[in-house]
Amino acid sequence: MDLPTEKMIGKKIGGVGHMIFNQPEKRNATSLEMWQAAKIILDDFAADPNIRCLVLSGAGDKSFVAGADISQFEKSRSDANAAAEYERISAEGKQALNDFSKPIIAKIQGFCLGGGLVVAMAADFRICSDDSQLGVPAARLSIAYSYDAIRRLCSLVGPSYAKDILITARRIQANEALRIGLVNRVVTAADLDMAVAEYTDAIEENAPLSMHASKLTVTEILKDSKDRDMAAIDEIGRICFDSNDFKEGRTAFMEKRKPVFTGT
Numbered sequence: 001m002d003l004p005t006e007k008m009i010g011k012k013i014g015g016v017g018h019m020i021f022n023q024p025e026k027r028n029a030t031s032l033e034m035w036q037a038a039k040i041i042l043d044d045f046a047a048d049p050n051i052r053c054l055v056l057s058g059a060g061d062k063s064f065v066a067g068a069d070i071s072q073f074e075k076s077r078s079d080a081n082a083a084a085e086y087e088r089i090s091a092e093g094k095q096a097l098n099d100f101s102k103p104i105i106a107k108i109q110g111f112c113l114g115g116g117l118v119v120a121m122a123a124d125f126r127i128c129s130d131d132s133q134l135g136v137p138a139a140r141l142s143i144a145y146s147y148d149a150i151r152r153l154c155s156l157v158g159p160s161y162a163k164d165i166l167i168t169a170r171r172i173q174a175n176e177a178l179r180i181g182l183v184n185r186v187v188t189a190a191d192l193d194m195a196v197a198e199y200t201d202a203i204e205e206n207a208p209l210s211m212h213a214s215k216l217t218v219t220e221i222l223k224d225s226k227d228r229d230m231a232a233i234d235e236i237g238r239i240c241f242d243s244n245d246f247k248e249g250r251t252a253f254m255e256k257r258k259p260v261f262t263g264t
């Protein structure tokens, strides 16, 4: 892959695509060129049938992603117009993440703040080490967190904790994050890779179309009812029943063996 920056890494290990935010000296704060690279990486993973899921992580052991790179704000987000232009350029990468149809796991160690939490919330599961801290410092910068980000936060923790997190801008420790539903699992830093591998191993064995159907349906449920694409839900249901993998699934069950799914 030819990427515009080394601050974003894409690598494939078996059936797992890894995208790593790689600016550890700035706690993996995100910049425009990182989002441009993300688009290239995610398009490649999406088109590769051997890639069954995506793991997002930050380089080093101090931080997942500490939000957008504040040192670029003066130049690229100094007012509403400049911020809109920044959003336009970074939008393709962010959209590619939101549209990614295969399961996504956020492997969180250390700081997961602001835009970093938006990245983590774009994942289907968040697994974090017990030394992680999550939060939204927007109130400390006089930034309004976006509609989509707040909607996602509300869908995970409910409106009361969403306001608590946003208005106090306090950092949530891993165990509180687990209790309020912001993350799915908390493990020690030493066990983090193993915990993520449990998820990726299960995903690599499961039927891709069925997982896609679940992800799509939950996404539609979370939309306003007027925007909900019920036709897409019906269609993926039909595709699953007509798939080779459905035949393989029931045959393997009857033959008392593990199914081998191809995503067709």
Ligand code: COA
Pocket (backbone or CB within 6 Å): 025, 026, 027, 029, 066, 067, 068, 069, 070, 071, 111, 113, 114, 115, 137, 138, 141, 143
């Ligand atoms: N943008 C730009 N630089 C960042 C950054 C960000 N979001 N987060 C961290 N950095 C930089 C720091 O400026 C510092 O750079 P320096 O070594 O040149 O001084 C370096 O990363 C290390 O950060 P530091 O604050 O010294 O480390 P820490 O471990 O004490 O604290 C954080 C880490 C993440 C808690 C703290 O840096 C922080 O609060 N960052 C801002 C988070 C934020 O507001 N994000 C939302 C942006 S919209």
